[in-house]
Amino acid sequence: MNSAYALRSMLQQVSGLSTVRFDANECSPSVWKAVLGGATLGFLWGVAARFWMRLISTRPEFSLSGTAIILLVATLFGAWTGLAFVARRRGWQGWRHYVPRALAVLFFIPFGFGGGAPLMLTVLLVTLAQTQPTGAGVWWILAALLLILGPTILGMESIVPGMIGLLVLSVTVALIRWKRVTWNWRGKPWGSSGDIWLKRIARAMLLLLVLALFGFVSGAIITDKPGLRALVYILFYLALLYPLFLALRIALEPRTKSVN
Known part of the structure; x- marks a missing residue:
């Protein structure tokens, strides 16, 4: 009974991570x-993921070592x-x-090995788009590199994404250079509005890439x-993605002023 109660309590805490403020100065x-x-x-997530792989596989034969x-x-x-969560809640x-x-971020990367690249990239891109206040140029460069390298990672033969990625990368470099030349516009209303919209467009591109990755898995x-x-099975896949997003958010969300 105590074990069941502890597990239920732990799951309730996890379900509230989407709205919790991580940084604090608490003793717990x-x-x-x-x-x-x-x-x-x-x-438990690993068990569920392995079960999902068993369901979608056309050759449901898994090795003990792989599991x-x-x-x-x-x-x-x-x-x-879990340790990262403690570090933030206790204000270390x-x-x-x-x-x-x-x-935590380092140990997230292996999720992309052995055919897990779509899952890992989907969670990573969603988390970055939702948590990082990075300048628009960085988002554009990241999106361009994903377009260039994505088909290779996913085993696709189409060159169209790579060509689009090269175009986006070229435009991004030109844009960053243009902003440096016209730096004195930054304090003007149109300069600030331009930055805001560029960030929104860049994040939208990342989310479109997420949809493309999700569509790739769903199509298969x-x-x-x-x-x-x-x-x-697609709904099951979504259920697997959400806990990873919550966990990676703990590691990637920028630090805020601690509250008691």
Whole structure:
């Protein structure tokens, strides 16, 4: 009974992460509770992900080593995310604050190995677009590089995305250069409005790339598992993406002024 209550309480806390303010100066949660809780949730996510892979596969044969790697990656990511959550809620300073967050991001990268690139990139792009107040130029460059490298990562043969990416990259470099030349416009109303709209357009491009990645996965599922099963498996995929977004947000969201 106690174990069931603890798990239910932990799941309730996770469901509220989409609105919680991470940075504070509190005495809770305890380090080990957060780390073990994060590791447990990561392990459960890995089990669910492996089950989803089993459902969508046309050749449902999995090795024990492959399953172990998926569970290990998810568990370690969950553990580091739990520690990053503690670092933020307790208001740790210096390296004690940033190292757990950096390690959480580092241990997120292996989700993209072995065919997981669409999942990893989808979560990463959504999280970056929602959390990072980076200048428009950085967003455009990132979007361009994804267009150039994305087809190779996904095993696509079309050269169209790469050509669009090169065009976007060229325009971005020219735009950054133009802004440096006309830096004195920055304080004027049209200069500020231009920056705002450029950031919005750049983030919209990232979200369009997210939709393209999601469409790529959904299309493959519909092709292999047509009918109602495809809809169920796609919804299952969305359910797998959301916890990763919440967890990665803990690591990537900019630090704010701590509140008691």
